[in-house]
Amino acid sequence: MEHHNVNAGVVVLSSALLQNTRENQRLDIEDNIGEGIHIHYKNLRFDLTIKDFIELAKAIDIAVNELYGNNQPV
Amino acid sequence: MTKEELIQATFKSIDKITVNNFTTLRNFDLIPDESSIENDIDVLIPKQYLSDVINTWKDNYVIYQDQNPCLYGAEPHYHLKNEDLGVHFDVVTGLYYRSSNDSNLFIKVNDKLEKSMLENKLGVGVNWLSQPAPEDELVHLACHCIFDKRKVTQRYEERMNYLFKHCKKEKLINLLEIAFYKTSKLIFQSISLGNSSEIYENYISFTDY
Numbered sequence: 001m002e003h004h005n006v007n008a009g010v011v012v013l014s015s016a017l018l019q020n021t022r023e024n025q026r027l028d029i030e031d032n033i034g035e036g037i038h039i040h041y042k043n044l045r046f047d048l049t050i051k052d053f054i055e056l057a058k059a060i061d062i063a064v065n066e067l068y069g070n071n072q073p074v
Numbered sequence: 075m076t077k078e079e080l081i082q083a084t085f086k087s088i089d090k091i092t093v094n095n096f097t098t099l100r101n102f103d104l105i106p107d108e109s110s111i112e113n114d115i116d117v118l119i120p121k122q123y124l125s126d127v128i129n130t131w132k133d134n135y136v137i138y139q140d141q142n143p144c145l146y147g148a149e150p151h152y153h154l155k156n157e158d159l160g161v162h163f164d165v166v167t168g169l170y171y172r173s174s175n176d177s178n179l180f181i182k183v184n185d186k187l188e189k190s191m192l193e194n195k196l197g198v199g200v201n202w203l204s205q206p207a208p209e210d211e212l213v214h215l216a217c218h219c220i221f222d223k224r225k226v227t228q229r230y231e232e233r234m235n236y237l238f239k240h241c242k243k244e245k246l247i248n249l250l251e252i253a254f255y256k257t258s259k260l261i262f263q264s265i266s267l268g269n270s271s272e273i274y275e276n277y278i279s280f281t282d283y
Contacts, residue, residue: 005252006146008181008221009174009277033174034255034283050281 009033018042077159078106078201080134081115084154084163085203087130092123097195098202099166099214101229105201111155114162115202118191121167124152135163144170147182169214171221184252187213208240213249216261216273220254226271234270256283 010030017025024042032038037053039046048056064072075083088096098105099116109115119127128137135154144150148170154163169188173179191214194207206214215234219226226234238246250258257280264272 005184006181007255008171008183008217009254011174033277034257034280036283050283
């Protein structure tokens with residue numbers, strides 16, 4: 001059986017289990033070295049360049065600050 | 075039977091059973107004098123020949139399989155050990171490397187790497203009978219250092235620098251890309267400058283993608 005290319009150089013940057021969800025609880029952010037950042041959210045996978053990942057992280061940080069200000073939930 | 079005779083007979087038998095469709099992977103210069111239980115002999119043998127090899131040699135070796143988990147088509151290593159003579163063949167059915175995320179986990183990177191290695195192998199008139207073409211051996215050593223060892227030893231650094239001089243550059247670039255994606259250009263550059271010792275650091279710190 002032919003197999004597709006698999007990146008052996010995967011580093012998990014962060015990992016969490018989503019709470020209070022009826023679906024898949026997965027939330028993992030992986031660096032697939034030389035290939036891209038993968039965000040596994042429930043049963044979805046987002047493939048991002050590092051530049052796009054940083055932009056997304058900044059945007060989420062701004063959004064969280066906008067939402068909660070100094071009273072961010074732990 | 076001496077150590078050298080056992081090694082020679084085993085290689086001849088593997089060659090016959092596989093109809094010359096196998097290759098020794100690395101560290102040929104250690105065979106046979108420095109071969110030992112610790113300094114094993116790494117051999118790639120396609121799976122369809124393995125049961126014949128095992129049946130042929132089951133009285134001369136203790137034979138067992140690794141228990142490491144494997145993904146994406148990787149399969150456990152087979153070990154043929156003769157403790158009395160200090161001979162250890164470490165047989166793989168494909169090119170499998172340790173995951174950066176879990177060093178116990180073996181992963182098959184791509185069929186193309188082992189296909190290229192077997193199709194382009196070189197027959198040699200010495201004990202190990204068959205070795206990879208320079209491009210395949212170099213890419214295998216780079217994968218072995220980066221994924222399996224997480225460092226580049228002086229032995230492998232010198233071998234990679236030597237092999238580079240004998241490589242067809244376009245073929246080497248194609249194989250490096252399969253294993254290392256966009257990091258392959260930096261790895262190629264380091265090796266081309268004789269800086270093979272830097273490829274693990276190059277790889278792990280690369281962020282331009």
